[in-house]
Amino acid sequence: MGEFDLITRYFQRPAKRSPLGVGDDCALLAPAPGMQLAVSCDMLVEGRHFLSTVDPARLGHKALAVNLSDLAACGAKPLAFTLALALPGVDEPWLEAFSRGLFALADEHGCELVGGDTTRGPLNICITVFGEVPAGAALLRSGAHAGDDIWVSGTLGDARLALEAFRGTLSLPADVFAQARMRMEQPTPRVALGQALRGKASAAVDVSDGLVGDLGHILASSKVGATLDADAATGVIAAAASCGLGTEILRTCALSGGDDYELVFTAPPAARAAVEQAGRESTTRVTRIGRIDAEAGLRIVDAGGAPVAQRFGSFDHFV
Ligand SMILES: Nc1ncnc2c1ncn2[C@@H]1O[C@H](COP(=O)(O)OP(=O)(O)OP(=O)(O)O)[C@@H](O)[C@H]1O
Numbered sequence: 394m395g396e397f398d399l400i401t402r403y404f405q406r407p408a409k410r411s412p413l414g415v416g417d418d419c420a421l422l423a424p425a426p427g428m429q430l431a432v433s434c435d436m437l438v439e440g441r442h443f444l445s446t447v448d449p450a451r452l453g454h455k456a457l458a459v460n461l462s463d464l465a466a467c468g469a470k471p472l473a474f475t476l477a478l479a480l481p482g483v484d485e486p487w488l489e490a491f492s493r494g495l496f497a498l499a500d501e502h503g504c505e506l507v508g509g510d511t512t513r514g515p516l517n518i519c520i521t522v523f524g525e526v527p528a529g530a531a532l533l534r535s536g537a538h539a540g541d542d543i544w545v546s547g548t549l550g551d552a553r554l555a556l557e558a559f560r561g562t563l564s565l566p567a568d569v570f571a572q573a574r575m576r577m578e579q580p581t582p583r584v585a586l587g588q589a590l591r592g593k594a595s596a597a598v599d600v601s602d603g604l605v606g607d608l609g610h611i612l613a614s615s616k617v618g619a620t621l622d623a624d625a626a627t628g629v630i631a632a633a634a635s636c637g638l639g640t641e642i643l644r645t646c647a648l649s650g651g652d653d654y655e656l657v658f659t660a661p662p663a664a665r666a667a668v669e670q671a672g673r674e675s676t677t678r679v680t681r682i683g684r685i686d687a688e689a690g691l692r693i694v695d696a697g698g699a700p701v702a703q704r705f706g707s708f709d710h711f712v
Pocket residue numbers: 435463601602
């Protein structure tokens with residue numbers, strides 16, 4: 394099978410909402426009047442972002458999910474995406490599963506594949522996503538104020554826990570591993586929550602590199618500091634605690650693990666009921682995990698308010 398047959402068979406579907414989709418030199422998009430385009434791009438590289446043994450359907454899902462997560466962080470509604478793909482060769486069962494996983498999530502969010510690029514090379518997947526948001530209403534990293542609450546969606550640390558289990562640095566009971574693995578391989582982008590938070594949250598970011606690092610982007614952009622509860626938002630890893638894993642490794646997963654694709658956002662205390670309502674509307678758990686301070690820096694405390702001495706980093710491709 395050649396390049397163009399591959400595209401036609403696995404990636405070309407009739408455009409439904411875009412004026413022009415796959416098959417011409419450009420795609421055409423038509424954002425509604427009064428809306429701004431929100432654009433984000435994320436690449437997944439074999440061995441760096443995913444294990445070579447991953448189910449290709451889950452990989453198709455994740456490649457789009459990490460991009461939709463950036464739209465969610467801005468409060469944008471997904472419209473369309475492009476897919477740049479380097480493949481070592483034509484593996485039809487792989488392409489069938491990859492495109493099935495990809496389109497299942499795309500259809501869930503009404504987000505169309507409108508174009509891309511396909512080349513031979515080491516397996517590499519790069520998606521650019523386009524969304525729309527009412528002009529001036531995008532959630533930004535720069536809007537947090539002293540006194541705001543810090544919230545997080547879902548739970549943190551599960552993906553890193555699974556990665557460590559894959560690496561063999563820790564072992565988990567089969568049921569805990571299965572749950573954590575799903576969170577690593579098929580994250581749920583918080584798209585509905587992001588849109589429900591427009592006009593309520595003062596700042597937002599999605600957690601890809603780890604809570605401490607990504608909250609750090611809000612603190613730097615907003616020129617504020619924060620106090621954070623170390624243990625407020627654990628999920629599967631709470632179950633891991635009961636299998637004898639130490640506090641230090643669990644906090645490392647939750648606070649600096651990365652690959653969470655949850656939203657961390659700030660909102661004034663007066664908006665607490667509105668934030669909880671946004672969580673209910675989007676059937677997404679939201680948890681208060683700290684507060685924004687005027688004093689610069691991040692202070693991490695335990696449930697009793699005592700400072701946590703452990704230091705937390707964040708994911709960086711070059712450090
Ligand atoms: N090569 C590049 N050229 C121009 N801008 C870039 C480049 N790489 C990253 N950026 C921009 O730098 C900023 C931070 O990029 P980053 O990829 O860390 O985004 P993120 O949302 O924090 O994380 P993630 O990659 O997990 O989505 C974004 O505004 C991004 O568009």
